[in-house]
Amino acid sequence: MALRLPLTPPSIRPSTSLPCNGKHPIASLSDSKSGCFSSKSLNVTSRRSIGVSGGNRSFKVNSSLDIAGATVGQVTEVNKDTFWPIVNAAGDKTVVLDMYTQWCGPCKVMAPKFQELSEKYLDVIFLKLDCNQDNKPLAKELGIKVVPTFKILKNKMVVKEVTGAKYDDLVHAIDAVRTS
Numbered sequence: 001m002a003l004r005l006p007l008t009p010p011s012i013r014p015s016t017s018l019p020c021n022g023k024h025p026i027a028s029l030s031d032s033k034s035g036c037f038s039s040k041s042l043n044v045t046s047r048r049s050i051g052v053s054g055g056n057r058s059f060k061v062n063s064s065l066d067i068a069g070a071t072v073g074q075v076t077e078v079n080k081d082t083f084w085p086i087v088n089a090a091g092d093k094t095v096v097l098d099m100y101t102q103w104c105g106p107c108k109v110m111a112p113k114f115q116e117l118s119e120k121y122l123d124v125i126f127l128k129l130d131c132n133q134d135n136k137p138l139a140k141e142l143g144i145k146v147v148p149t150f151k152i153l154k155n156k157m158v159v160k161e162v163t164g165a166k167y168d169d170l171v172h173a174i175d176a177v178r179t180s
Contacts, residue, residue: 076127098114111128117171
């Protein structure tokens with residue numbers, strides 16, 4: 001599946017780094033793959049390799065979320081050191097945090113459903129935080145009282161919270177924040 005984007009975002013900058021048989025190259029950030037293009041649309045063919053078809057310019061694409069470690073379409077495990085950098089890199093994107101523990105039965109029931117949501121809502125960043133002793137300061141900062149707790153953030157602020165294994169409430173809360 002390819003995602004088509006117009007070549008106008010400020011994060012896309014011209015590059016003239018590699019020759020490509022008379023066409024212009026584009027290189028991916030993470031694994032240095034390249035491709036050629038000749039139109040005005042960008043094809044993202046996977047989370048790591050990007051290519052452009054059509055047009056007459058070369059572009060380099062920077063993704064702050066990729067640098068921070070979050071991957072769209074997946075749940076990313078965070079800790080007290082990685083949570084805020086990822087949230088900050090998300091900008092105005094919706095971020096959903098699953099706060100869980102290893103021993104929590106309802107948390108284990110919600111985990112596969114949370115993964116499915118991450119695959120459904122590709123415009124949302126899904127994170128999970130094990131509220132163990134190492135991450136206790138962050139859990140306390142975020143005001144956790146029960147597990148599972150789902151915090152929904154927008155513009156680096158918690159805007160909604162769902163406590164307990166309430167899947168329908170979580171979906172409703174995500175939809176409400178995405179459309180606000």
